Amino acid sequence: MRPHRVSDSGSVSSRSSRSRPALNNPDDMPDIKTMKRRRRPQQQQPDPHEEELKKKSRPQESGIICRGCSLPLVIGEVVVQIGRLEPEERSYFHPMCVICSQCGELLVDLRCFVDIGWEERGTPGAEERLFCGRHWADNRRPRCAACDETIHQPKQVYELNTTWHFRHFACYICDANLTDASTYVPRDGKPLCMDCYTQHIADKCVACGRAIDASRGGGGKISIQDKHWHPKCFACKMCKTSLKGKPCVPKGTRVYCKKCYKKVAKVK
Ligand SMILES: [Zn+2]
Ligand SMILES: [Zn+2]
Ligand SMILES: [Zn+2]
Ligand SMILES: [Zn+2]
Ligand SMILES: [Zn+2]
Ligand SMILES: [Zn+2]
Structure with missing residues (x-):
């Protein structure tokens, strides 16, 4: 835990300047901080009575929202920053919102992995998500084009520019396994056995x-x-x-x- 100040405008000052981990380093320990208000310049000081009323009526929002739940972070509350997330103002979370996007495990005291989800890869504007170690590894594994599940078995098939479970590289009409077939017909990225092709297509x-x-x-x-x-x-x-x-x-x-x-x- 290191002291940080988060001002109303979202700028952060830190007594110790830490260099960011290299981008190929997948893990990052979350940083626990407190949302703080920066003292306003004298000439902009609003009426103290009005200020007092405001404080009573609603909590002071910092202008930064939690990346996890999208609710505003309030000045004075404990927040967590994941330094690898960009941009800076989108790197803050409620401590309870620092969870694996896959299994929901709380990651505040654990190594926290950051990655684009495999479903969103190649989608413009896709934001990085948080993962626990196990699901980050899962997110990086090849996926079977037939069932969308990760491939753990050493036996896998690489055909049609993608990976398949050995048992799932099969004709999409009759389900005949095509791993050892001498030929098949590719259709919309899926394989078709010659019999089904002749009969149906x-x-x-x-x-x-x-x-x-x-x-x-x-x-x-x-x-x-x-x-x-x-x-x-x-x-x-x-x-x-x-x-x-x-x-x-x-x-x-x-x-x-x-x-x-x-x-x-x-x-x-
Ligand atoms: Zn939140
Ligand atoms: Zn997980
Ligand atoms: Zn499969
Ligand atoms: Zn077939
Ligand atoms: Zn003919
Ligand atoms: Zn003729």
């Missing part, structure tokens, strides 16, 4: 009605607006010539070569 060829495997090495597909063909099925309806990479005339689910289309058009 893959485009169907308008010529033969079968699913089109558009994955790498799957043969590819030819699309005209919302209609799709196997490349081998993309042929003139009349003369059966392959139209892959050639000029063609699409008519509904059919395609014609230019020659055949002239005949079809004449008949009509």
